Amino acid sequence: MSFAPVAFSKIVYGGDYNPEQFPRDIWDEDMRLFKLAGIDIATLNVFSWSLNQPDETTYRFDWLDEAMNKLQEHGVKVCLGTSTAAHPAWMARKYPDVLTVTADGKQRKYGRRHNSCPNSPTFRHYAGLMARKLAERYKDHPALLLWHVNNEIGIRCYCERCEQAFRKWLQRRYGTLEKLNQAWYSRFWGHTFYDWEEIVLPSGLSEGLSGGNADQTAFQGITLDFFRFNCDSWLECYLIEYDAIKEVMPKAIVTTNFQGNGTYKPLDYFKWAPYLDIAALDIYPENHTPESYMAMRYDLMRGIKDGAPFMLMEQSPGVINWKSVNPAKRPGVMRVRSYQAIARGAESIMFFQLRRSLGAYEKFHGAVIDHAGHEHTRVFRECAQLGGELQRLGGELIGSTIKSRVGILFDWENWWAVELGGGPSSYIKYLDQVQKYYDALYSHHVQVDIIHVKTDLSGYDLVIAPLLYMVKQGFAEKLERYVEQGGTLVSTFFSGIVNETDLVTPGGYPGELRKLLGIWVEEIDALFPEQRNSLVMQKTLGSLEGAYACRTACETVHTEGAEAVAVFGGDYYAGCPAITRHSYGRGEAWYAAAEPEGAFLRKWMGYLCDRAGIAPLCEAPEDVEVTCREKDGIRYTFIMNHADEEREIDAGDTVRKELLSGTKVRGLLRLEPKGVLILRHGGEDEAAAPA
Numbered sequence: 001m002s003f004a005p006v007a008f009s010k011i012v013y014g015g016d017y018n019p020e021q022f023p024r025d026i027w028d029e030d031m032r033l034f035k036l037a038g039i040d041i042a043t044l045n046v047f048s049w050s051l052n053q054p055d056e057t058t059y060r061f062d063w064l065d066e067a068m069n070k071l072q073e074h075g076v077k078v079c080l081g082t083s084t085a086a087h088p089a090w091m092a093r094k095y096p097d098v099l100t101v102t103a104d105g106k107q108r109k110y111g112r113r114h115n116s117c118p119n120s121p122t123f124r125h126y127a128g129l130m131a132r133k134l135a136e137r138y139k140d141h142p143a144l145l146l147w148h149v150n151n152e153i154g155i156r157c158y159c160e161r162c163e164q165a166f167r168k169w170l171q172r173r174y175g176t177l178e179k180l181n182q183a184w185y186s187r188f189w190g191h192t193f194y195d196w197e198e199i200v201l202p203s204g205l206s207e208g209l210s211g212g213n214a215d216q217t218a219f220q221g222i223t224l225d226f227f228r229f230n231c232d233s234w235l236e237c238y239l240i241e242y243d244a245i246k247e248v249m250p251k252a253i254v255t256t257n258f259q260g261n262g263t264y265k266p267l268d269y270f271k272w273a274p275y276l277d278i279a280a281l282d283i284y285p286e287n288h289t290p291e292s293y294m295a296m297r298y299d300l301m302r303g304i305k306d307g308a309p310f311m312l313m314e315q316s317p318g319v320i321n322w323k324s325v326n327p328a329k330r331p332g333v334m335r336v337r338s339y340q341a342i343a344r345g346a347e348s349i350m351f352f353q354l355r356r357s358l359g360a361y362e363k364f365h366g367a368v369i370d371h372a373g374h375e376h377t378r379v380f381r382e383c384a385q386l387g388g389e390l391q392r393l394g395g396e397l398i399g400s401t402i403k404s405r406v407g408i409l410f411d412w413e414n415w416w417a418v419e420l421g422g423g424p425s426s427y428i429k430y431l432d433q434v435q436k437y438y439d440a441l442y443s444h445h446v447q448v449d450i451i452h453v454k455t456d457l458s459g460y461d462l463v464i465a466p467l468l469y470m471v472k473q474g475f476a477e478k479l480e481r482y483v484e485q486g487g488t489l490v491s492t493f494f495s496g497i498v499n500e501t502d503l504v505t506p507g508g509y510p511g512e513l514r515k516l517l518g519i520w521v522e523e524i525d526a527l528f529p530e531q532r533n534s535l536v537m538q539k540t541l542g543s544l545e546g547a548y549a550c551r552t553a554c555e556t557v558h559t560e561g562a563e564a565v566a567v568f569g570g571d572y573y574a575g576c577p578a579i580t581r582h583s584y585g586r587g588e589a590w591y592a593a594a595e596p597e598g599a600f601l602r603k604w605m606g607y608l609c610d611r612a613g614i615a616p617l618c619e620a621p622e623d624v625e626v627t628c629r630e631k632d633g634i635r636y637t638f639i640m641n642h643a644d645e646e647r648e649i650d651a652g653d654t655v656r657k658e659l660l661s662g663t664k665v666r667g668l669l670r671l672e673p674k675g676v677l678i679l680r681h682g683g684e685d686e687a688a689a690p691a
Contacts, residue, residue, distance in 0.1 A: 006253055006278040006309070007399055008347055012077065012145070013390050014041035015351030015368070016314065019067045020051055022355065027067070029373070030355060031074040036375055037368055038387020042071055042354060043313075046081035046151050047113070049130065050088035061137060072143035079350075080144055082134060082241050084127040085151035086113040095122040101159035103203050114155040118233040119165040124240055131241035135248035147252055148313075149241045152259035152282060153234050154266045158201050162233070167196045169229045183501035184221030191219060202226050220420040220502045227416045231268050235275070242275055253277045257313040261285070262297035263431060268412035269304050270452045279304040282314035282352070285337070287327055291625055291642045292442040294337065296435060296450070298344035300410060303450035307401055311348040312341045318366030318379045329366070331378065332674030335386050336640050339676045343627040343638035345402055349390065351383075389660055393678075396659065400631035405614050407451040408438055409465040411472075417502050418469045418494070424526035424553050428494060433466040433595070437490075440601035445616040445626040446609055457482040461612040468495040468513070470502070476512035483516060484585030488608060491517065492592045493553050494524065509555075510591075517591045518562030518582030525554045525573070534569030535578045535596055541565065542607035550578065550594035557593045568594070579604075620649040624671065635681040641671040656681055 014034075019027050034042075044067055045052070053059055071078055087098050092110035097120045101107050108115055116123045131149070138144050174180040177193055186192050193199055202223045242254050255276050258269055262281040273279070281301050285294055301310040317334050319326050338349045356367035368383045375384070415430040441448050449460070453475050457463055463482065468491050476496075483489050496510025496517075505511030509521035527533065532549045547569055554568060557577040564577035580591045596604070609615075618626040623643040629636045636659070641647045648670055655666045659678040671677065 017042035077145040280311035400629035483587035548600035
């Protein structure tokens with residue numbers, strides 16, 4: 001898949017703005033403060049459905065007209081929400097089908113957001129109608145830049161309408177009950193279905209089963225399909241609004257903001273990619289959140305649309321407010337983390353929110369304009385500094401992309417299946433395994449693309465597929481072609497186990513990957529969290545030598561053409577292969593039969609990168625992040641010091657322009673705590689250093 005990027009004129013800067021919550025005289029003061037802070041975009045109307053539509057037939061947009069006009073007068077563009085993120089009280093009272101139902105059958109009452117049933121005909125009708133009315137009203141408004149459908153979509157509903165819709169979805173997917181029963185292995189424990197009406201939504205595990213949660217049943221197939229169905233149901237809701245806008249404004253830029261820091265488990269965001277003109281995410285790390293955690297999620301957002309830039313739609317300029325303890329964001333952190341997003345493909349920096357609310361649930365959530373109401377706060381000064389820098393950068397970085405030679409596979413359906421219970425250990429977490437391999441590459445300043453099963457692999461020298469439990473149809477053959485043509489593949493324990501319906505592939509693990517990996521797995525031994533085994537190297541590979549700890553699961557592996565690079569050091573399978581390498585065509589397929597400690601992963605990934613000729617972008621300490629964007633033969637290297645102390649980095653012998661300061665730099669540089677450099681390579685600014 002390839003997508004044309006959405007081209008803004010600069011990295012847009014702003015966030016959620018709720019002028020309807022404040023008197024009109026505050027609006028003028030906001031415009032003054034926006035100008036001081038360099039704010040050039042405001043998201044309006046996200047939660048204003050009840051204000052816009054006080055009853056079934058009345059629509060009032062006078063406040064929104066005034067807000068749009070006010071922002072236009074002051075040079076601020078609008079990201080226009082469709083207001084459908086929370087339905088009005090009159091709708092819930094008159095049409096209770098809009099209210100969601102919990103897994104135990106309890107209907108939620110009105111009074112919260114994320115409380116609309118995705119299969120409610122009432123919700124779908126009025127949401128689509130609202131989107132159309134807004135598009136018709138504002139299609140020619142000069143302030144309008146893009147559209148924001150709903151908000152942080154994705155709650156699951158278990159009502160009767162969802163159950164009926166699920167049955168129809170299953171009929172379209174399987175065609176016959178015979179195929180459904182086969183896919184779900186329903187004869188186990190006597191769950192065979194003879195009528196579509198017998199199928200109910202998963203509503204809880206039977207007593208005594210372990211490792212599950214409230215929306216599982218005793219057989220995983222139905223739950224896996226319910227997850228798929230819920231994702232499709234919400235995508236249909238999004239498309240109702242998307243299509244309504246596009247019918248009125250065919251060239252409109254339409255998106256929605258992804259929640260869960262970009263890794264929101266209930267929705268397969270890759271499925272949404274064709275219907276997003278630009279991907280967008282909300283990210284709310286805590287003070288102690290590792291920088292690699294955020295980096296991986298930005299790379300995932302870029303991967304959603306195969307490398308196209310994305311929007312950072314929400315972050316907090318200061319505190320968050322929903323944890324047990326909500327410490328202030330330390331000086332400099334907002335700025336360096338904002339540049340981290342830009343360095344990895346973001347073309348907007350936006351906050352929730354621009355002015356702090358005076359009441360309700362998020363009144364203590366951070367904002368550019370605090371309750372004090374003026375510019376004399378630390379947070380405002382930091383926001384204004386960043387806003388000024390983004391104005392000076394202008395369109396310099398717009399349209400630049402990131403080129404990576406390493407891809408890490410991410411698959412939502414595999415994530416769901418791995419954690420549906422019944423495996424060797426409930427401590428096996430898909431996201432954790434992906435992050436560990438990402439962290440190892442991050443520590444080497446190696447750029448990574450997060451890829452999906454449909455990604456063209458030919459551009460990657462190294463592909464890593466952690467915990468590839470579910471092997472989708474045709475994917476094993478795709479991996480074989482990739483390795484055969486010279487690629488290097490890394491896979492891990494608990495891989496090649498099942499197909500797309502969560503049925504075990506017979507013939508021994510790792511199933512369809514067995515030929516490619518050159519191994520057969522006889523047993524999987526699960527370790528308790530405090531337990532460790534060891535990996536003992538059989539030869540030195542780069543800096544890999546000696547023994548390393550491993551955990552979580554240890555597999556009894558038999559080689560079928562593969563070479564044992566490391567063996568287990570303990571237990572009854574001591575001496576059995578733990579890390580294997582299999583030559584296949586012109587490439588290699590590696591397998592880790594356990595979860596190695598971080599030191600091993602860092603050295604292993606470093607070794608594989610060295611062999612592929614993948615060099616670090618810059619020589620720098622691990623707590624200094626380095627990335628590179630490219631455009632028209634010019635490279636922009638971002639160097640970001642996340643540490644609380646000064647760090648020294650080597651910028652090389654070539655003189656380059658540093659964009660934030662406008663100075664020329666080369667050689668060893670001292671970078672202040674939370675400091676940022678953007679070095680431009682190529683063009684008239686680059687010159688060879690004197691001898």
